[in-house]
Amino acid sequence: MDTRRVVMGGMVSLCLLWPASVMRADDSNQGEATVTAEVSAGDNAWMMVSSALVLFMTAPGLAMFYSGLVRRKNVLGVIMQCLFLMGIMSIVWSLWGYSLAFGGDGNVRPWIGNGEHLFLHSIQLNKGIGPIYTGLSIPELTFMLFQGMFFIITPALICGAFAERMKFSTMVVFSVLWGTLVYCPLCHWVWDGGFLAYGSKNAIQGGALDFAGGTVVHISSGVSALICAIVMGRRLGYGTEDMRPHNLTYTTLGAAMLWVGWFGFNAGSAGAANFLATNAMVVTHLSASSGAVAWAFMEWVLRGKPSVLGTASGAVAGLVCITPASGYVQPMPALVMGLLAGIVCYFACSSLKSTFRYDDSLDAFGVHGVGGTLGALLTGVFATTAVNPLAADGLFYNQDTGGQLLAGQATAAGITIAFAAVASFILLKILDATMGLRVSQQGELQGLDLSEHGEEGYILN
Amino acid sequence: MDTRRVVMGGMVSLCLLWPASVMRADDSNQGEATVTAEVSAGDNAWMMVSSALVLFMTAPGLAMFYSGLVRRKNVLGVIMQCLFLMGIMSIVWSLWGYSLAFGGDGNVRPWIGNGEHLFLHSIQLNKGIGPIYTGLSIPELTFMLFQGMFFIITPALICGAFAERMKFSTMVVFSVLWGTLVYCPLCHWVWDGGFLAYGSKNAIQGGALDFAGGTVVHISSGVSALICAIVMGRRLGYGTEDMRPHNLTYTTLGAAMLWVGWFGFNAGSAGAANFLATNAMVVTHLSASSGAVAWAFMEWVLRGKPSVLGTASGAVAGLVCITPASGYVQPMPALVMGLLAGIVCYFACSSLKSTFRYDDSLDAFGVHGVGGTLGALLTGVFATTAVNPLAADGLFYNQDTGGQLLAGQATAAGITIAFAAVASFILLKILDATMGLRVSQQGELQGLDLSEHGEEGYILN
Amino acid sequence: MDTRRVVMGGMVSLCLLWPASVMRADDSNQGEATVTAEVSAGDNAWMMVSSALVLFMTAPGLAMFYSGLVRRKNVLGVIMQCLFLMGIMSIVWSLWGYSLAFGGDGNVRPWIGNGEHLFLHSIQLNKGIGPIYTGLSIPELTFMLFQGMFFIITPALICGAFAERMKFSTMVVFSVLWGTLVYCPLCHWVWDGGFLAYGSKNAIQGGALDFAGGTVVHISSGVSALICAIVMGRRLGYGTEDMRPHNLTYTTLGAAMLWVGWFGFNAGSAGAANFLATNAMVVTHLSASSGAVAWAFMEWVLRGKPSVLGTASGAVAGLVCITPASGYVQPMPALVMGLLAGIVCYFACSSLKSTFRYDDSLDAFGVHGVGGTLGALLTGVFATTAVNPLAADGLFYNQDTGGQLLAGQATAAGITIAFAAVASFILLKILDATMGLRVSQQGELQGLDLSEHGEEGYILN
Amino acid sequence: MKKVEAVIRHFKLEDVKNALTEQGIHGMTITEVRGFGRQKGHKETYRGTEYTVDFVPKVKMEIVCADSQLSLTVDTILKAAQTGQIGDGKIFVTDLKDVIRIRTGEIGEDAL
Amino acid sequence: MKKVEAVIRHFKLEDVKNALTEQGIHGMTITEVRGFGRQKGHKETYRGTEYTVDFVPKVKMEIVCADSQLSLTVDTILKAAQTGQIGDGKIFVTDLKDVIRIRTGEIGEDAL
Amino acid sequence: MKKVEAVIRHFKLEDVKNALTEQGIHGMTITEVRGFGRQKGHKETYRGTEYTVDFVPKVKMEIVCADSQLSLTVDTILKAAQTGQIGDGKIFVTDLKDVIRIRTGEIGEDAL
Ligand SMILES: Nc1ncnc2c1ncn2[C@@H]1O[C@H](COP(=O)(O)OP(=O)(O)O)[C@@H](O)[C@H]1O
Ligand SMILES: Nc1ncnc2c1ncn2[C@@H]1O[C@H](COP(=O)(O)OP(=O)(O)O)[C@@H](O)[C@H]1O
Ligand SMILES: Nc1ncnc2c1ncn2[C@@H]1O[C@H](COP(=O)(O)OP(=O)(O)O)[C@@H](O)[C@H]1O
DSSP states (O other), rough: HHHHHHHHHHHHHHHHHHHEEEHHHHHHHHHHOOOOOOOHHHHHHHHHHHHHHHIIIIIIIIIIHHHSSGGEEEEHHHHHHHHHHHHHHHIIIIIIIIHHHSSOTTTTSOOOOOOOTTTGGGTTTTTTGGGGGGOOOHHHHHHHHHHHHHHHHHHHHHHHHTTTOOHHHHHHHHHHHHIIIIIIHHHHHHHOOOOBBBOOOTGGOOOOOSSSSSIIIHHHHHHHHHHOOOOHHHHHHHHTTTOOOSBBBHHHHHHHHHHHHHHHHHHHSSSSSHHHHHHHHHHHHHHHHHHHHHHHHHHHHSSSSOOOHHHHHHHHHHHHHHHHGTTTOOOHHHHHHHHHHHHHHHHHHIIIHHTTOOOTOHHHHHIIIIIHHHHHHHHHOOOOOTTTTTTTTTTTTTTHHHHHHHHHHHHHHHHHHHHHHHHHHHHHHHHHHHSBBBBHHHHHHHOOHHHHHHSSBOOOO | OOHHHHHHHHHHHHHHHHHHHHHHHHHHHHHHHHOOOOOOHHHHHHHHHHHHHHHHHIIIHHHHHTTSSSOGGHHHHHHHHHHHHHHHHHHHIIIHHHHHHHHOTTTOSSSSSTTTGGGGTTTTTOOOOOGGGGGOOSSSHHHHHHHHHHHHOOOOOOHHHHHBBBBHHHHHHHHHIIIIIIHHHHHHHHHHHHHBBBTTTTTTGGGOOOOIIIIIIIIIIHHHHHHHHHOOOOTTTTTTTOOOBBBHHHHHHHHHHHHHHHHHHHHHHGSSHHHHHHHHHHHHHHHHHHHHHHHHHHHHHHHSSSHHHHHHHHHHHHHHHHHHGTTHHHHHHHHHHHHHHHHHHIIIIIIIHHTTOOOOOOOHHHIIOOOOOOOHHHHHHOOOOOTTTTSSSOEEEEEHHHHHHHHHHHHHHHHHHHHHHHHHHHHHHHHHHHHHHHHOHHHHHOOOHOOOOSSBBOOOO | OOOHHHHHHHHHHHHHHHHHHHHHHHHHHHHHHOOOOOOOHHHHHHHHHHHHHHHHIIIIIIHHHHTSSSSSSGGHHHHHHHHHHHHHHHIIIIIIHHHHSSOOOOOOOOOOOOSTTGGTTTTTSSSOOGGGGTTTTSSSSHHHHHHHHHHHHHHHHHHHTTTTTTHHHHHHHHHOOOOOOOOOOHHHHHHSSSSSSOOTTOOGOOOOOSSSIIIIIIHHHHHHHHHHHHHHOOTTTTTTTTOOOOOOOHHHHHHHHHHHHHHHHHGGGGSSHHHHHHHHHHHHHHHHHHHHHHHHHHHHHHHOOHHHHHHHHHHHHHHHHHHHGGTOHHHHHHHHHHHHHHHHHHHHHIIIHHHHHHHHHTTTTIHHHHHHHHHHHHHHHHHOOTTTTTTTTTTOOOHHHHHHHHHHHHHHHHHHHHHHHHHHHHHHHHHHHHHSSBBOOOHHHHOOOHHHSOSSSSSSO | OOEEEEEGGGGHHHHHHHHHTTOOOOOOOEEEEEEEEESOOOEEEEEEEEEEOOOOOEEEEEEOOGGGHHHHHHHHHHHHOOOSSTTTTEEEEEEEEEEETTTOBBBBGGGO | OEEEEEOOOGGHHHHHHHHHHHOOOOEEEEEEEEEEESSOEEEEEEETTTEEEEOOEEOOOOEEEOOGGHHHHHHHHHHHHOSSSSTTOEEEEEEOOOETTTTOOOBBBOOO | EEEEEEEOOOGGHHHHHHHHHHTTTEEEEEEEEEEEESSOOEEEEETTEEEEEOEEEEEEEEEEEEEEGGHHHHHHHHHHHSSSSTTEEEEEEESSEEEETTTTOOOOGGGG
């Protein structure tokens, strides 16, 4: 055993350090390619803060939001998924993920990035940022880190669909593969000049505006979540047993943390602490606000009582919906977008799910899939060049450019939905055949905290 | 039902979009009025962070601080108040609140703002900030957002007084009215050049220094809280039943979050990441520190044990007290202010309440009302032009200017107290007669989580 | 009683205000010494944020991380230690701590600072920063505040060793003395040009690189923690009773908060929002990631299940280990450092402790002492001038400079270990003889929440 | 000796305890329980999924007393715990073979 | 009258309750308990320290019923709670002296 | 058969359980309870408001055993749970009509 350990350790170390030494040797060559723009302290400060905020969204934010919704016996299982993904996805991102997503020029390579940034090799000394994002005055490492936080939270969102029943080992493998094979290409398509990027040479239908991740993050994760829920099947006792959220205080506090963290997500997507960031932050806040109020009012009118879970869910729905639009729309339309998100997602979670009887345990699809798609489309309606001259005027302002934009938005959403669904389905089927997707029945009854991790969440006596 | 829904939705949408289209049409005209100062990335970064921090104060901060203090059956009710206010107050702020508070020139309109910023109409494209705050190099939207966070937390603070018994619907209406009729005018008086603003043309007694909200936020909410507690009456079983805080871990963690968030509250009130912000942050930290220690020592000496609730309360008292002074005082006086706040608020919470037997459930008055008033007065003692040349030297440094300043501070505090008390009283009486203030007796016994929201906080078995 | 109170209050006030008035009088003289460099809004924004993040680490971060690990009956006791230290240590820092640590020039006074900054007297109006840190464009008050946050968290880390049994009063006195007599000198030695500072005139073995506190914070607290655990003895029932963590959800959420806050700790140690800060943030994130994954994999391989406590502990171990290195190493070596930290600390916590049977209740030594020492040494291996021209190339890149550097690192680590151990031992023995270290047996059985603070953490029925 | 078990409402606990101690009954053990009976539970809705919660939180009080104290005990509880609304709860009386005080080993009524 | 106490598995609670109500047994009180018996506990490891957790969470159900209902009650529980795996639990039956309904003061079977 | 109910201190639970298993008594069910008796509660103060907490947390242990095992069981508990301080708790013994093992339907002593 001991020798095995040493050998293993040695190999891992070698793997990681080989690039380190290579890169060291290469420094002289790299020197030339190095981008040496001036770093703006203000912008860099904002982007570091934004990175921290997006990490904060995954945990404690999402970890609390999701873990409060499961039964007590699975609380740690959910937190574990978030926490472990913070580790493993960051490693993957630094080794190959960033390169696949942002390597190469999307105008030239519309499908997938290249290997130029493997091991962060080529960017770790850049004081500025590469050609695609030339406007920014932050080190490329900052950009890489900020984007890396998205690479964590996106698969973490999917966890909402298979909560309380998925094998932890399979979850890890699924997330790594999904990140590599679904997220990285999508990210390249939309944000690195690929064939879905607005204004890209290869753009289909002109491409889509996606300021902070309507397609890349929310549609992709939401749709994959739905596939997961369907392929994995329902939880034991679904529909008969008591599956009420075990700790709504966590869920609502987590929602508040998501709200705060989302400022980094959306306003950070400006890449700078400029007016665009401010606009993104304001519309994010307003959409969350009206989403929260809208969902609560729906319940109030239709069921007699506004619930705190509804208010929290509405806030998240509003946040999801404004995400792709946050760099393009103005405050009042943001209020409308949140309002619609609150209403539409309310029905998605309460009617859709019960009609089709899939067990999307924590409504990852109902909120992120539906809200993300809605947001992508509404971006085509409310985008305005008054906010962002690089965008186009949406349908609300201009029928011509708006129609075209909306078509591009719809196309991108459709392609994202199809791609995420098919890829996730294939991945899950392969994993089902090889590793198995679900814990044993006994493990599920006992709860994942004990069966998968050998621990208990609360010991309160 | 269905048609009703559609019609309703349509109307709401219209309401919100009408200004959007108007404002769009107006763009050309507005163009001229647009302020086009340079945005400082550093300042804007700091103000966006500060805005996030102040939101973070309301939830998770205040939500945890307050919800831990109630009984288990009301935990969600308290969190709901914070969360829902995040939604509804932000909407109100964007529609008319900001305009009433910061519209027009206070030197000209000393009583209330005008309609120029309705729907954020006139400021949404400003890269700079209007005449009153000309020194700042941030977009006015950033300023609006930052100020909007105060508009959320101030009514949320009042919730501490009527916790565990107020009807949710009435709470919502009360908060919207209170925000519009009490907060907005006060804000205009003190911070938009109105008749309580230091140095304003119309200032009474020279006006008052209030850096981050001693009068506007803490006195106003604290005094209104007292009126609420008195008008609503005591909780059922007050004085006989077990009303111990159900989760002091939340309360103390929430206090720590408030402490962190308060850096945004006070240092953000500098409007920039300059020396003044640093000074505000340092004195805020020191006042919180000595407040925490002072309250704990009071308990230690008088009761034999320092409590963690006392320490947390002392920290908050220190934070409240330094708030109006944070841009004007130096570190050592800040230690003294925290010390005094810890001691005075300790007595306010332990003696005052039991003497007069009003049920200010979570001591919103004892901490914010008393601490805020103390802070307003001590600002008149310890303010110094060494920190802020726009201020005056307080009594500790100069008897002449200090006496004058102190008189202004006392006057502003007195007017705020009177105004908040009377306005709140009238509002409550009207609401009592129309909607009713309290939940039914049965609802109160069952707990607000179930009776008002149909949910339970913890399901731990 | 009443007169005693008044007199006491008066004396305390005098104590604090005396310097205030003195300093006021001195303003004219001080004026000359005042540093008047330009404040960079971006850098200052980042440093204020970093200060907030480091405070956030102590509470809610560490407070949750630690408090979840104890038994229910001691949960408030742990939170109280964190919260009270936030108060008392900040006061100490402002009165004399900062001066002892950063007063005078370490090249001239290698052992301990002088009294120039007592009561923050000399720096409170500085718009720039003193001679040692001349490169920075932030007010010295910002620097003071940022460093003050380290002064809080370092003793708070020690609390992990004596949790569930130490007298609160003794804990307070110990922390104040330890901070003054151990932390301040160490800080001066390493960070104010003292005899352990890299490149200092008086440096032993050339001094050591310690970017953000490997020696000053983690080794010192970890080793002192071990001494505390040994001197205090084990908890009643250790090894026989059920001492499982009562709330692992807190612990893991707290770990996530530590992770987020650590960005301020490490990247803030750049003193600016420059490339170095970005580098520190990236390597911090990667080391945490691989630490988390490594510890979890160790458990997976050796025990069959990855635990969430293990993942959280691994993340913290990775964070600790990268701390001294974060301004000197590149991303891939950071992954290796985290990996090693996860593995080494895993063994330290699971084997070392059980072999020697000391009761380091929350593994303050196993994580901070061991991880900190590992980090200090690995800094000597992986440091590179490519990242930081002020550093030297470590052993991995250059045998000559690396060997020398490693020797300096080892020497500094050794001296820190010896100094912290001896000083803590003496302090504890004195306190044991005078105040007593442990609560009564009955108090320990009842739990510290009730016996020391007269409160309960959760009242859930 | 008798064991009296009373399932009562939470907010009556304090009253019942005080009434009992006033009557000189100084020992009892209480447990958090959930009851099911005539008193209806309630519905909770979470994102559109409705749960019917049948069990209502109650407190169970166990009092061991001498046979001679039985009717006093039962009457006292009855009076203090009554609201007249459905869900006031029940009192169960069982015969007890023996009581022992752990501290002293005393047996029977002495152990109370 | 009889008191039937059944210690059962958590996830059988709903089934047992439904089976009982179907049989017309409409009153019960349940308590969270932890049991120790043939069913083994499990091990938990926290940073290398291993704990053996012997007690297994169970639910205790108390049903008071008329003598004539006893066998129906017991049989219903038996059937609904059985999985055949170790740890299904036990049923204990005790004689009851008296039952009183607090709301009305009714005594005996009327009180059920 | 007998049901032995023992209300004991929390920190004695492990000892009592071990003592019982050593004596071959392998089944029991425990419940978190709060007790009121000679042992005084404590005061808690929250921002100056004082609460007297009368109920002290205890553990109730229920052990069903054959009549022949009764004295062994009681003695074992007595010995293991005693500290001599007020508040050690009580042991109550009741007659049991029947025991059934749910898994097998076995009845009486076989069910233990
Ligand atoms: N047959 C029974 N066995 C055990 N407990 C019962 C029984 N019937 C009622 N209870 C307990 O008594 C409580 C009150 O009973 P319920 O029928 O709701 O009201 P009431 O006693 O006023 O008629 C229930 O919640 C339950 O805990
Ligand atoms: N002698 C006993 N006294 C009280 N409760 C018991 C006794 N034996 C078992 N139990 C309860 O019954 C539960 C199931 O018993 P166990 O022996 O594990 O399985 P089974 O009943 O299937 O043989 C235990 O967890 C415990 O709560
Ligand atoms: N008459 C009683 N009925 C039920 N439980 C009792 C009774 N008297 C005491 N107890 C239980 O026994 C526990 C210990 O009793 P107490 O009088 O405090 O100490 P001791 O048994 O040492 O005299 C109490 O906390 C309570 O749970």
